[in-house]
Amino acid sequence: MHRNVPALRRSLLTTALLATPLFAAADTGAGVDTWRASKLDPTAGAASATPDPRGTSWLSPGQRRSPGGMLYLCPAEPPDLTDAGDWAWYGNVQFGYLSTSGDDGNALWNRYVAWDSGLVLGLLQLSARRAADGSYADVRANRTSEDDAFFEAAFGRAGSYKVQAFLRELPNVLSHNAKPIWNGVGTNALTLPANLSPAGSTTEQVAAASAATPERTLKVTRSKQGVGFDMFLSPQWTVHANFSDEERNGARPFGGAFYYGFAFPDNAAVFETTKPIDDRTINLGAALRYAGPVWRMDFAYAGSFYRDRYTRYTYENPFALTPIVPGATSPPLVRGQFATEPDNGYHNLRATFTRKLPWNGEASLTASAGQMRQNDALIAPIDCTGTFGIDGDGSGVPGPNNPFLYSCAQWNTPAALSRPRADLAIDTTRVDARATLQPGERFTLRAGATFNRDDYRGTYLAYNPLTGDYGYITENGAAGSLVPGAVGTWNPLTSPSAIVRVRNLPLDRETTSANLGADFRASEHNTFGATASFKRDERTNRERERADTSSVKLTWINRALAGVTLRANATWLKRRGDDYVYDPYGFTYSTSLPGFVPPPDGVPSFTVDAMRKYDLADVDETKFDVMATLALAADMTLSATVRGDRNDYDAQIGRQRYDTLGATLQWEWQPSPATRASAYFGYDMSRLDLANVGDVNTTPDPTLGGANYPDSARWWSTDRQHNRNAGFTLDRSVGRWRFDAAWNALYARGITDFRFNSGSALAYFADSIGGIRDGAFPALKYRVDSVTVGATYAWSERWSVRVFDLVERGRIEDWHYFGFDAERAFGRRIYTDGGPEDYRANLIGVLVDVKL
């Protein structure tokens, strides 16, 4: 099944793009697309601009400092303008050649870049100005490689209107060592090669096919274009509009449904397939704004429309399925399937009214309403022909004498569903009111309240009118093929005790919050602040209907010491709530249906009653954040941050603790326009503690320490992450030469250790033999060292050439992929992605810069 974006709509879009004045809004208040640059120069040209050797001012040497204490940069040399009638223009083009070597195909090296050897357009910049009326036009473009490029253009009149457009290609290399055994990667039909038979290949044949598959790159490229328009209707009224259209194309490693390989290693199978990415998102935004001396108003609309080319994708299964019933057989199951994300639409309307108040204050009221909606056609419960399940009597005919064999015709069609389309929506409502008063120069009062509500619209009952069964087909039939009664359906007559999912889960949420705060300027250089907040979250169909979070935050800003700015804050937060219901999901299961007959031993407990999910559990949080900026000398700045966050969760089972602590130190030096240097060091760590418990039985007892979840099966784990960052940059001009150097390093190390009470806690009891009660996974390491050195020679005022070398070495050890370098077939587990790998790559570039 396949959805084509109508050709007419594409034509209309193209026409609109050509006809609409080009431009795309970069608004800090709404929307994305606020920055376009390349990794060659993430500053979009500012880094390559030559500092003005005259400095900033004739009146004072050096750079002044911002109010916060940071040194301002030395401005670039003013551009040389060329007159063209009323207009004057300037620009430059930077082009050249890049050469990559080493492990230059590595996914980590190419993340969001896709480096390639060849000619590049480093940057094209053109600017034109008409001083007479303030009109301007700007163009900027880059092409690093085929999938890594942008073009943007803007024109307008300062203070009047602005029209802007952009085109952008953004690569995302996800794997450089993928070995998918299927043909058709990137399409919605993955088929096996000729040397493998669907549902008829042996483990050895599949392993051989996997080994023989050459490594390839999997990537997804985002191609986006946008236009936008801003205009002053009057000095008070402005209007804004923007439109963007993004297509994603490619393939990514994805899962593959089947059954428990760990439990049935000779019967089931596990796949890592490739998912096709072929979709499109259109975003719209518009606003009408008024800013007067007393009132301000803002009326805004945001819309977003997602369309996937496919509603599903399928993959062929190479393995034959064998039921666990001795002597029985299963019909071949040729294909598995995944639904893709549904097409969806989003609308949001917002209005804000703000009025100035006495005491230099303001009051603001914002109301917004929106809807997220999808009504995709639902795919059939299974993709098969003939029969599926367990052919118990060997007849190949489903019926009372062959109860675990099913007819595909009754399940491989949307007619097997209670309704053909999803028809789901979430309505959102938000009202926000806030006020600020400044009754004196030293005193500020703040208050705010917010109401937010998500109403989930639509319920789905999994019912097959063709069979009278409730539920679904587990694992595309593999489960039914393996284990009698595990097909995933409930029937009041034939399987009245089956416990299966039969309903969707509507998730309504309502949040009410309020805060009250004050800031007091105790002296010219000292300000103290305090804020008390309260939030009530009310959710349906979650473990807790109500969760209340209260917090107090204290702040201190100090500028008393010359050259020092200190900002510090501390927050104490507490979340509590009503009773925690460990299993609120019973209504979505067949146990809630009339006619359900509990099994002889009762309905097994769904989970342990001591579990406290951390998004709802009681928690005490303490966090602090300190930032300081210090002027070490007139041309030198040192700044530092220290922050910490401690979270204690009241959970015997679940997340128990999550702490973070970090510090950074950065140094900047600008002794002259010709020299600039900086260095930084950062360290941070996190610690995450969790507890869980294995189950040893299937009784109704949910208690921790009970029959199902005995203390002997309890286990604990701690994950510790440590990150160290360091870097240094130097930019130095000497005559016609300019030299630049940068070094950046990251060393991350994570350790996950565990302890357990007995082998009952383990997936494999044998791992506890010998009295082992604890252990740790190998360190998860990621280390990157990156060095760039460059030299620029200006052989005239117009022409210069830059030669640079970027050397990067990355080392990674991720235990998830241990063993994947040797093989991707582990029995009947077939993997595609080989995981991240070490690399050492080199990029040499020669870029000629011409001032136009």
Next chain:
Amino acid sequence: MVRWILFAQRCARRAAVCAMLAAGIANAQPATDAARDLPASNLSADDAQAGASRFLAAPGFARATVAVNPAAPGATPVGEKTCIACHQLESEHFTHTLHALGLHAASKADPSIPVCETCHGPGSAHARDPQQAGLIIGYTRTSGTPIAVQTKTCLTCHAGGARDHWLGSIHQRNELSCSDCHNPMAKFSGDGLLARRSIDETCAQCHKDVRVQFDRRSHMPLPEGKMSCVDCHNPHGSLTEPLLKTNTVNETCYQCHAEKRGPFLFEHAPVRDNCLTCHTPHGSNQHALLVAPVPFLCQQCHAQTGHPNELQTPNSLGNGRHPDERLMGRACLTCHAQIHGSNAPSGPKFHE
């Protein structure tokens, strides 16, 4: 040495003031300077009509007036040429900004519209005593102008819109000035008249601890120049903590990940609730910005009877004694691949 520099500075300033006053202010700059072509204003010269424009002032600048400086109540406007007499180099850099383009055009169309003094307030007191801090509205640490006056001056023209919720925002309460992030006196950045070369570098002045997270194994394409902090955050104030541009965390994520919006036939409750339940937005050493390694990430919540609650050991790794798909590669997500929600009628376990 420092005293010599300070002495030289004082001499230079005084010489400039003397030159300005002696030369009758208006012709104090070389003829070759770009500033020569700047329009006159009725505040400083008598040739205002001669420079009149054939265009009307743009609406955004039509009501620009001389800023109010409470620290110089008796000061009067002196006009741009007077300012340039001393601040010639600043003017050269400023001339190429969008502010200058608009103000110059507006001033030419309506000579009552000031240029420098729109932002810096009336200059006469400053011209008389340039060493005295505060007599002109300055945007530097030592300018003597209170931060509240600085921001109020900027908001005279830039009120509303993206800055609608500046008052009471975390940056306002931390006494940031507009000029901590912006420097409209020259073109330092490709867009936005920023104080640093890009949005990210500007934010990293204070938030270096966040910036370094983007160097981790999984991150959004910010270091590569493909997005900026402002794609998600509005530094000018917003209704959603922490300065998010939309009503919720999830709506912020959906701006680029619209496929995750749904709603789905089968929802994963914490996913619908908040993407940050499992992901950390600024960078992670795990795959896909995950907070913790799978399967332990999932086992913080999943203790169900069956297989999710079992502790795996390194023996279950691909090179271990008993490789197990619940630990290898994508771990839980190998089978529960549709973890963000499934639209398949057979997908309640996010298997399909």
